[in-house]
Amino acid sequence: MDATVPSPIVATPTAEPLVRVENLTCAYGRNVVLRDVSFDVPRGEVLTILGGSGCGKSTLLKHMIGLEQPAQGRIWLAGEELTAAEGAARRRILASFGVAYQAGALFGSMTVLENVMLPLAAHSHLDLPARELVARLKLREVGLEQYADYAPAELSGGMQKRAAIARALALDPAILFLDEPSAGLDPITSAELDALILRLSRALSLTFIVVTHELASIFAIADRALMLDKQEKGIIAVGKPQDLRDHHPDPRVTRFFRRGEETQV
Amino acid sequence: MTPDNSASLDIDTDSTPARLRLSGRLDAEHCADLWPRARAAMTQGAVVDTSAVDYCDGTGAALLFDLIQRGGTVEGLPERFAPLLAELEPDHPLIIPRRPPPPGVIATLGRVVAEVTLEARAAIVFIGEASAAFASVMRRPRELRLGETLRVATSAGADALPIVALIAFLLGVILSFQSAVPMRQFGAELFVANLVGLSLVRELAPLMTAVLLAGRTGAAFAAEIGTMKVNQEIDALVTMGLDPMRFLVLPRLIAVACTMPLLTLFAELIGMFGAALVLIGFGIPMATSASQIIDFVDMSDYLTGLFKSFVFGLGIAGIGCMRGLQTGSGARAVGAAATSADVRAIVMLVVADGLFAVAFYYLDW
Numbered sequence: 364m365d366a367t368v369p370s371p372i373v374a375t376p377t378a379e380p381l382v383r384v385e386n387l388t389c390a391y392g393r394n395v396v397l398r399d400v401s402f403d404v405p406r407g408e409v410l411t412i413l414g415g416s417g418c419g420k421s422t423l424l425k426h427m428i429g430l431e432q433p434a435q436g437r438i439w440l441a442g443e444e445l446t447a448a449e450g451a452a453r454r455r456i457l458a459s460f461g462v463a464y465q466a467g468a469l470f471g472s473m474t475v476l477e478n479v480m481l482p483l484a485a486h487s488h489l490d491l492p493a494r495e496l497v498a499r500l501k502l503r504e505v506g507l508e509q510y511a512d513y514a515p516a517e518l519s520g521g522m523q524k525r526a527a528i529a530r531a532l533a534l535d536p537a538i539l540f541l542d543e544p545s546a547g548l549d550p551i552t553s554a555e556l557d558a559l560i561l562r563l564s565r566a567l568s569l570t571f572i573v574v575t576h577e578l579a580s581i582f583a584i585a586d587r588a589l590m591l592d593k594q595e596k597g598i599i600a601v602g603k604p605q606d607l608r609d610h611h612p613d614p615r616v617t618r619f620f621r622r623g624e625e626t627q628v
Numbered sequence: 629m630t631p632d633n634s635a636s637l638d639i640d641t642d643s644t645p646a647r648l649r650l651s652g653r654l655d656a657e658h659c660a661d662l663w664p665r666a667r668a669a670m671t672q673g674a675v676v677d678t679s680a681v682d683y684c685d686g687t688g689a690a691l692l693f694d695l696i697q698r699g700g701t702v703e704g705l706p707e708r709f710a711p712l713l714a715e716l717e718p719d720h721p722l723i724i725p726r727r728p729p730p731p732g733v734i735a736t737l738g739r740v741v742a743e744v745t746l747e748a749r750a751a752i753v754f755i756g757e758a759s760a761a762f763a764s765v766m767r768r769p770r771e772l773r774l775g776e777t778l779r780v781a782t783s784a785g786a787d788a789l790p791i792v793a794l795i796a797f798l799l800g801v802i803l804s805f806q807s808a809v810p811m812r813q814f815g816a817e818l819f820v821a822n823l824v825g826l827s828l829v830r831e832l833a834p835l836m837t838a839v840l841l842a843g844r845t846g847a848a849f850a851a852e853i854g855t856m857k858v859n860q861e862i863d864a865l866v867t868m869g870l871d872p873m874r875f876l877v878l879p880r881l882i883a884v885a886c887t888m889p890l891l892t893l894f895a896e897l898i899g900m901f902g903a904a905l906v907l908i909g910f911g912i913p914m915a916t917s918a919s920q921i922i923d924f925v926d927m928s929d930y931l932t933g934l935f936k937s938f939v940f941g942l943g944i945a946g947i948g949c950m951r952g953l954q955t956g957s958g959a960r961a962v963g964a965a966a967t968s969a970d971v972r973a974i975v976m977l978v979v980a981d982g983l984f985a986v987a988f989y990y991l992d993w
Contacts, residue, residue: 471960488660489687492667497656497690499724500716508723516958534656535685566715567686 380439381406381537381570382427387436389422395434396422398596402589406537409564409571411581411604414591415619420574421542423591427572428462428540429453441537458486460538461531465546467523469515475502475526476511482533501529505559521552525559532563538570539563545577557583578620590616637662645673648700651680654688663691672699679704684712693718754950758881761873777879784845785887789894791844795836796895800824800902803832808910817910818920824903825921829933833895835981838940841888842973846948849880850969853952854962862953877949881942888941889934896933932993936984943980944973 380403389397396419404410412420425431427438429445438445441459448456469478479498483489489497502508505525507518515523524544531539544560545553557580563569564584575581581588581604588607590600592615600607600616608620635652648666652658666676676695681688684705689712692702696718705713731739765772808820853876856862865872904917951969955961 471958483656487656487687489656490660490664493659493663493687493690493694496694496722497687499722500690500693501686503717503722504715509725512725512727532686535687566711 379406380404381441382572383437383439384423384427385437385439387423387426387438388434389419389426389431390434395596397591400436400591400597402598402601404538404570404572406570407564407568408586409560409573409584411573411575411585411588412591413574413576413581413588413619415576415593418591418593419596420576420591424540424542424572424574428460429457454486458482458534459536460540461528461534461536462540463524463527463531463542463544465543467515467520467527469523469526469530471515474512474514475507475518475529478515478526479530479533482530486534498529498533501532502526504532504563505529519552521548521556524548524556528559528563532567535567536569538572541571541573541575543575544573545575545580550579553577553580554583556580560584578622590619634658635662637666639665639669641669641671645675646671647675647677648695649677649680650691652682654681654684654691656685656687659687659691663694666691666695667698670695670698670700674700676700676702677704678702678709679706681706681709684709686712689713689716697721750954751950754946754953757873758877758946761871761878762881764874765878771874772882773875773879777883780880780883781887783848784841784884785891788840788844788891792837792840792891792895793898795840796828796833796898797902799832799836799895800828800899800904801906803827803899804903804906808906812910817907818912818916820907820910821900821903821912821917821920822924825900825925826929828896828899828903829925829929831933831981833899834892834933834937834940835977837888837892837895837937838944838977839974841884841891841941842944842977843970845884846944846973847966847970849945849948850951850955851962851966853949854955854965857953857955858957858959858962872953877946877953880949881945884941884945885938888937888944892934892937893930896930928993932988936981939980939984940977943976947973947976 382404384403385401387397387400388395389400400423412423414420422431426433427440427445433446437447440456443452443456443459445453445456469475470481473481476495476498479501480494483494483497487494499508499511502511505528507522507525507529510518510522510526515526518526528539528541528544541560544556548556560571560573561584564571571584573580573584585604587602588600588604589598590607591597592599599613600611602611604620607616611617635650635654635658638649638651640647640649646669648669650662650666674695676692678684678692684692689709692705692713693716696702702713702718804820804824807823808817811817811820811823853862856876862872862876865875900917900921904914907917908914948969951965951972955965
């Protein structure tokens with residue numbers, strides 16, 4: 364191992380993790396973004412991945428949802444190894460989690476309802492009335508029941524993100540990945556989205572992995588926060604957000620959290 | 629008991645009220661088969677016994693919601709699944725907004741007329757603004773973005789040479805071959821060069837080059853400017869006090885209007901070369917074909933073709949830029965703008981070519 368690279372901080376492994384990342388190294392060509400990252404996420408936890416710009420938050424997310432292949436390391440989702448899976452096994456793993464992208468990524472040529480029905484059509488054998496009912500109920504869960512027949516472009520930014528969550532929930536995944544859910548939203552809409560995440564987490568026992576750098580959201584929703592750093596190319600802190608803010612010895616961590624307090628004041 | 633990984637539905641219609649007994653795993657995979665049967669068997673007041681349900685996810689809860697909405701009563705649902713069903717608020721029917729009825733014939737006709745009128749108005753406004761911007765640049769030539777104009781001219785003109793050459797060459801080959809075979813029966817294959825030369829110069833080279841340019845450059849202008857519109861780059865130009873017409877549209881109009889006649893001339897020469905090659909196979913030397921064309925096709929024919937190509941170029945670039953500036957929001961709008969630019973440009977070419985044919989006939993050009 365490179366002597367200049369400090370030993371990676373390994374998040375405490377849990378007995379039955381729903382998500383396990385083991386010695387993950389992410390690189391684009393020769394550019395190593397993350398090196399030797401390991402952590403576990405237990406069932407039902409809301410984990411936020413945070414850090415400054417360019418620290419590798421989105422890169423880590425892309426690797427965890429299978430959009431990028433790691434240079435090294437392995438990722439398990441719901442007990443199955445994503446990094447080694449191919450064909451039908453990979454499709455099964457991909458159906459076990461949902462992703463809500465930063466800009467919503469709703470298909471503009473479909474209505475909101477059709478967007479939510481799409482994964483059901485692709486991965487289930489439910490008939491059309493059943494698919495429509497399931498999709499409408501998912502929209503009810505996120506508070507968009509009355510907007511089912513709207514085009515995505517007719518919705519506000521916050522509504523589009525909620526619709527994206529409804530689509531991610533369509534197949535009742537055990538894990539939900541959210542990429543910057545609060546980005547571009549006003550504080551009230553952002554708080555409403557946080558409340559939705561908490562409610563879904565509790566009611567459906569969902570595991571959330573949320574990439575964000577919005578401190579208000581982190582304190583509102585996170586059971587644990589995992590902080591990445593650009594220089595270290597890895598995790599520099601893991602724990603409850605309040606503990607990281609108040610007791611962490613690394614000044615980079617406390618500065619990140621306390622700057623948030625200053626801005627809140 | 630059902631096996632661990634299956635679900636079953638037992639229907640007892642003899643009892644009063646009817647009883648439906650669901651058991652096993654209620655998830656998307658296992659609900660698919662039994663949902664239509666449960667829906668069909670449902671009657672008002674039926675009891676849905678769920679005491680043997682081992683697993684229930686959102687889809688299973690949606691099935692129970694459906695049965696409750698159809699008048700059923702769910703009994704015996706294991707406590708751990710109750711919050712899931714409660715989350716769906718099964719006592720509240722779904723709100724399905726009533727879709728507005730489709731517009732009638734008269735309303736549709738009115739909308740089409742309004743759209744055409746607005747479209748014509750937008751085209752007139754665009755032509756007016758472009759003319760004003762051109763007049764402004766004529767007064768102060770430094771206002772023209774020469775670098776951008778040359779970049780567009782390279783992209784629309786020089787970069788298009790290979791495809792124009794290929795199409796023109798094949799056009800010349802096909803045209804001469806198809807006409808040489810029947811004309812040989814009359815011993816008139818020598819005049820194939822005259823026929824191909826005149827057709828290319830007056831009609832085919834300007835038209836084919838314009839069709840290529842519409843697909844290649846007009847659509848690209850619409851997509852490029854449309855993406856700029858979606859990304860608010862056009863708004864940024866306006867708020868910086870820069871006129872999008874002068875900044876974006878004029879360089880494209882000038883570049884295409886200048887390169888289009890050159891491309892057409894190039895297409896004419898390549899097409900004639902292709903035709904002459906075929907005629908060698910019919911025993912006519914290339915020098916003879918060239919001499920026939922030089923004698924038969926005069927300068928007014930060339931000028932007519934080049935004038936048409938100049939107008940076609942202006943039209944294609946103008947339509948591409950106009951559709952780009954009219955782009956709505958989202959990725960779909962950019963695609964729609966590019967498609968629309970292409971289709972409208974081709975329609976414009978056909979209409980304009982027809983008008984030119986009539987005008988040149990009366991002018992005796």
